[in-house]
Structures are given as C-alpha cells and as structure tokens.
Amino acid sequence: MYQDATLQEINEALNLAWNAFQVYRKLPLKQRADFMRTIAKELEELGDEVLQKAHEETHLPEARLRNERARTIFQINNYGDACERGDWLEARIDTAIPKRNPPKPDLRKMLVPLGPVVVFGAANFPFAYSTAGGDTACAFAAGCPVIVKAHPGHAGTSEMVATAILKAARICNMPDGIFAHIHGAGNEVGEALVKHPFAKAVGFTGSLLGGKQLFDWGNQRKDPIPVFAEMSSINPVFLFPEKLKHSAVEVAKLYADSITLGVGQFCTNPGLIIGIDNNDLQTFIDSLGDEVKKVPPGEMLHTGIFKNYVERRANALSQDEVETVAASEVEPLFNQGTPTLASATAQAFINNPILHQEVFGPYSIVIRCKGMDEMLEVAKHVEGQLTSTLMATENDVRNHSELVDVVRNICGRFILNGVPTGVEVCLSMQHGGPFPATTDSRFTSVGADGIKRFARPICYQNWPDELLPNELKNKNPLKIWRTVNDELRKD
C-alpha cells in the first residue's frame, strides 16, 4: 500500500535532518518543549479517525487505543516538561582557580544532542512506541531531528500521526527536516537509514532478531553509533514458598490477567513463572490453568506475529519434559492467539535454551523446582530481562537473600508482589535491562531519563560568560539545577 522509500529519498531526508539539526539544537529548551506540546495537541486533534485506522490495522480494541493515545500525549508533555526543567542536562560548573600552579581554568559541562535519530516504530504500540512515541519524544527533547521508519503493520496510522507532527512543526516554525516519515517493508530501508553518515543514533522496539541486526549495522559503520534496541524479555516471576502457601489462588488470578492482557502482546508479559514443586504450586497451577481456559483467543496485531506465535508456541510445547497445562477452551479463528499455560521441570529449563526464548503472545510456562537451591540454579540460567518479579512475603525476601540478589542482577525493573505488565511513564521508571532485553542496560526507553540516550556531554573550557550557552552562564538565567564546584544548586 505504501511505497518503500528509495535510497535517494532516504538520503534527502537525512540531509535535510542534518541541516535542521544545526538550527534545532540551538533553540532554547522552552521552544523545544513548546514544539512537543504542540505535537501532543495535534495528536489529540486527530480525533477518533486515527483510533479507527489503528483498530483496522492492529485489531487492538478501541478502548485500549484511546488509552494508549492518552498515554502517548502524557508522555510527550512529560518529556517536554523535563526538557524545559533541564535536570537532564547534567550541568556542571567548576570555576577557575587562577592562582593555583598551574592555574585551573574555568570548566563547564552540559549535555548536547547527538544529531539526527532514526526511530523504528513498534508493532505492538502504534502510538506510545511508534511515530510520536517515546523514542521520538526523547530525541526531540534532546535536540535531535527524527526520521521515523513506519512499522508496516500500522503504516496508515503512522502516516496520520506523522501528519500531526509535521503540522506542529509548521505551527512552531521548526526548520525543514526536523521530522521525516519513511516507509519500508524490507530490510534495505532500515539498513540504509542506520548506515547513513548523518544518522547519529537509533531507537528501536521489537524482536531480538531485528534489534540485534540494527545494533550490528550501527557498530559496523566507519563511525559506530549508539543503537538502543529494546528487544526480548520473558519477565520471570519467582513464587516464594511462604507467599504461595497463603495466596496461591489470588496470585493465579492476578497472573491469568497479566499473561492474557492484550493477547499477551507486551514486552513485559510474564512468560516464565518459577516455583517450588509442592501442593501450593499445584494449587497455583490448577487455578491459573482454570483461568487461562476461560480466556478466549484474541486477534493478534498482524499475521506475522500470529504465525510467529503459532510456531514458537508449538515448538515450546513439543520440547521434552514440557507439558501443556491448559489452553483456552474456545477454538481460535485465523490470526487469533490462544491463551496457553505450559509447565516443565527445572532441569528441562536449565538444559534447553528453547525454553528461554520469548513466545510473544498469551503464553507462559511454569518451572517446577525441587527446592530453593534448584530455584537459585534456574535464576542463574536466566538471561537479561526488562523485569523480574518476586511474589514473596518479607520473610521470604529476608530468608533467601542470595536468590533475591541473583534475580535483581538480571533485570532493569524489580517488582515485589505485582505484575510486570503496566509500565508507568515517570522519571523513576527503568524500561531496559541487560542483553538480550536491550542492547545497553545503562539506558531506559521509558521516562525522561530516556532523553540521555540521544545526548552527550560537552565541556567548555575558558569561555567568557557572555559567549556561554544560557544553561551555563554565571547567573543561571534558566534556573536549572547545576553542580557548581561539586555542590548541587539552583541559584
């Protein structure tokens, strides 16, 4: 339906973005924030029409899409506010000591934008992690132009959102090239974008295969660039004995919802549940199985994801020592994902890498351990994750500190007695984690700290006050927090 961009179009977009960068990076923080707020308004202005289009393309329910757009608008405004507040600039000033031998020069540091950022839209969040999503908002806040490659699964929605961004750019007199929207169903467009000399960073949310490919392209450049890819996570949940003894049924109900929410199409879907093989766990498995059976299959985002789910689910269920505990009692139609619960022994999990792979959809596997020692063994075999969850009493936590430490060390977000689905947009959120959850655990893709993915520090040495950027001038005209001679202050 949409034509893949040609190499010439890509080149034009990047050249324009590079020119826009020279202007945009010098605009005051407030102007960047106002631009972002205008995007948020224009997104609202798209009305129900864009929800309708998104529903047609992704099969997500309208209510969910309405919420997701609201969240996207909140996100843009939140990062815009953070941009203007300026804490993220990490402004530091060390004043000169001319009498020292040798004299100490005046040194002032702040973050500056990297340059044009290429953003790849996510299949599962047509608004919040796509065209005007978190990566785009972070890049604009940092001072970077953005080139979005639309996700082919919702290219029409993406086109409408792009129109809103371009309208906001016109209203705010942004330079030509501040934003570009490109289609590309194959790999060629992505490769050309990531390898273009004027692309200076990449944001991506999607599969391990896709993200790792972009990461490799970014590193294979003559000048490697940072590629932040949020990729693969099975979000382990550890069921501790005391907790399970008291609330096996409640935990099962909670998790039935979390596993099947949105047909399981969340990067924080709990795909791995680890417990001690005893009567309490059996009660949990039985209850969870009963709940899962009751949930009807739901239509998935697109046929690629559906086929992938069918294949990976079948493959996981066919492994030695894996049994199917429960599946939805309703027969699925084409493109529908069937809620499924499996189980396996700890040894099966430890020895079989296939059971570590994400099965993207409403699927989870319960791992039965012989005791806490084996649960620790399992934890040591789990790769990097966006989240880990403990279902545990305070006693459980205190009595098993080694296990708690191991579980914490594999994740970006560490949840106690909750579910991993549901990602708050706030400064304290960490949406990232050790590989393969992301390509760089030192950054987040949710929350205003995500701005820092697209910025780098620059130090001004020996500049007179009047030639310094406002962020670093003596009088602190922007009233931002700065560390002056090792002390944080705002005056």
Add this chain to the structure above:
Amino acid sequence: MYQDATLQEINEALNLAWNAFQVYRKLPLKQRADFMRTIAKELEELGDEVLQKAHEETHLPEARLRNERARTIFQINNYGDACERGDWLEARIDTAIPKRNPPKPDLRKMLVPLGPVVVFGAANFPFAYSTAGGDTACAFAAGCPVIVKAHPGHAGTSEMVATAILKAARICNMPDGIFAHIHGAGNEVGEALVKHPFAKAVGFTGSLLGGKQLFDWGNQRKDPIPVFAEMSSINPVFLFPEKLKHSAVEVAKLYADSITLGVGQFCTNPGLIIGIDNNDLQTFIDSLGDEVKKVPPGEMLHTGIFKNYVERRANALSQDEVETVAASEVEPLFNQGTPTLASATAQAFINNPILHQEVFGPYSIVIRCKGMDEMLEVAKHVEGQLTSTLMATENDVRNHSELVDVVRNICGRFILNGVPTGVEVCLSMQHGGPFPATTDSRFTSVGADGIKRFARPICYQNWPDELLPNELKNKNPLKIWRTVNDELRKD
C-alpha cells in the same frame, strides 16, 4: 620478563571477580570510598621506588612521574568522595498513588554496578590511566571488581601498583577477587578477558587499532558488553584572523610548548592547526618553527611507540603538498622523538585521509586555508575529537558562528584561547568525544561522571521501605540528592 596469563588463570581471575562482585556491590558507599582512600595511601607508601621503576620502564622524567602519581592519588580520593556523596546514583523516587485508576505503584530507581570490569593500562600514563588509574577508580566507585591487564611497557610499575591495591584490599577486608592483575603481551590475553562471560564492561586508553579491536570483541559476544575505549584524537586548533593579527607570536610560543610537552605523548596533543593563509599565519608558522627547532628530541615511552612515530611522521611528511616547516636541530638518538612541524594546503588535507591520522608524538601540521569558507570546509572534514580549540577574539567567535558550531560538534571539550594538553580532574571535565576519539561519546573517562560507564539503573517497584536499599529509603539515611516526584531534594 612477565609471563602471559594462561586461559586458566584468566578464568580463575574472572570467577573470583564474579564472586567478589556479589559481596562488593552490596557494601555501603562509605566502605567503597574508604577502600579507595586506602589504595591512595598505599600508592603514596610505595615511595620513590615505584617512581624509579616507572622512569626505567617509560623514560618519563621523575618530576613528571611524581606529579602523575600525585594526580592519580587525587583522582582516587576525588572519585571516592563522589562515590560517597552519591549524586552519581541518579536516585529517583515516584511515590505511589493508590487512588488513581489504575493505582500507581511506588517506583524508586538508582544506579547499580554492571559487574567485573576489565581495564587495559595505557602506555603513556603509567599511573593515572593504568593499574590504579581513572578506569579502575571509577569501577571501584561504581561497585565493580577490576581485572587489570598491565601494559607491557611498564609491567614492573604495574606490578608494584597492583601490590598496593591488593594490600589496601586486605586492610579493608575486601572480598577475594576484588582486584586481579594480569600480564599479556599478545592479543590472546586481551581477547580472552573481553570475551569472558563474567566480564561486564571494559575500559581502555590507547590506539585506534587496539581500542576498535576491543570494541568489536565486546560487541561480538553472545551478550554484547560496553567497551569504553579512548583512542585517537588530533585535537584541532583553529586560528581566527583577529586573534592571530594581534598575537601570532605569543600563540606560537604557547603551542610550541603544548606540541612538544612530554615528547608529544598525550592524547590531547594538538596535532592539527588550521589558519588563514596570510602574513599573520606566516608569522605564526615562522615563530612556531623557530621554537620547535630549539626543542631537543626526547626519549619516547617504548620502542613500539618510537617506531610508530618514525613511520607515521615519515609517511605524513612524504604526502603530496606537505612540507616540513621545521624539525629539532638536535640529531635524535635511538628511541628519541624529533619535534616536527609540517604544513599543507586545505585541499591537501581535505583530499588525503592520511593527514587526518594521529601521529602520536611531538608532531603537528598547520593547514593553510584560502579564507574562512575553506576553513569551514576543513572543519567539516575533521572526524570526532577529544578536544577542539579556538584561538579567537570575542569578535571572531561572534562573526563566525557557523564555523564555531561545526567545530563544537566534533569534540568533547571545547577550548577557547588555551591549549588542549592538561586535563583537569573534576566533575565538569569531559574526556571523551565522537568516534574515533572514543567508542561512545556519551561518557567520559576523566572526572567522577566516568563512574557511570560502569553502572546501570534498576527500578524497585512496590517494595516496602525496610527492604529497600538505604539509598532509596523514605528517610534518606545517607542524605544523598534524590529526585522525588520530579523535584531534586536532599531531606
């Protein structure tokens, strides 16, 4: 003289480091800082003997080595203080809103250590960027054990410094494996270290070839790890017309010192000087040439660096349109680097990548531009740098804002009317820059912000106060700066 470590020894060191990590990462910030201060003390305790050894191995003058050790001690103490102050933790708290629909959970984030860090000692700083240098200090501050691969050019010095660190570790009851010291003259040891599953980050200062190799190894792992390599920089200096009109001779004197300081063996050595081809530039070149002639050749760090200097210098001087302006009048002995000044046209520079390469030693080339437009063209062809310098009046800066912007965008530290040599150790320092200056321009290897290279954020969701780390408890027992509901506070 020293045996290369065997694969078994490397494996043992990393296994021990991994075990030490489980203990060390949980120690209070104060205990980490005390350990670092004890290292600083033990470094002092090594007395003149280690200076003598370093002099024998590197041929650096004793006074310089004494200063460098003092700087190293200052650095360790400074990062130790920063570790304890805790600003680097980026603690953020968003409190729960139970009444919201859906309820907002309590979320608290802080940086935690990545794991064992492999540090490669630098040839040119036997103390400040080697065994107990900036990378090691940053890693310890972050909460990471360290495995140092000694630089073969000063392996004996490294051995002595390692002894001091191990003694400090014993005094402070640090876990076994908190620090390991490994020798390896060939590539095999480095490769085994970077590819070991328990290595979680790498710090390196050295050549482009070496740093890029480590970066590639780090990225080729099953789980890629961050490799921060500080590599190659020719530190361009732009001579603006009004400035040069008034002070060509003074600027020349200043730069003669900077180019030949320490036989030019600094990563911030000004290897590229760009001016407008007029009488003022001729005066500058003549004066600089006269000064360079007077500086005698100096003994270089080791024969590898010497041979490399001889080859690269000869290669640069033999390029079309490059002329030798001046060389030291004193005949060099074996292993001595000859101070050298060359010059070339802007077109020669633009068209010949060899003139962009670092000639590590007391060498610099002046590029003659036909006018400011051509100077801008040259600037656009300069790759990423640790530093860029403008020698310019305020008028010069104001009149050539496009050029100023381009020059700023290629560097990590942006100097006005000074020399790039001399790197302050303070929070506002940025020692890093776009590739090939480093592998990741978003981090610094000098100043306490360098700690962040080896740490990642983790978010605690829904944890009761008594189970949270002290850094995130409600009462803020450590009195660190934290962003609470978007507001920085310390109470």
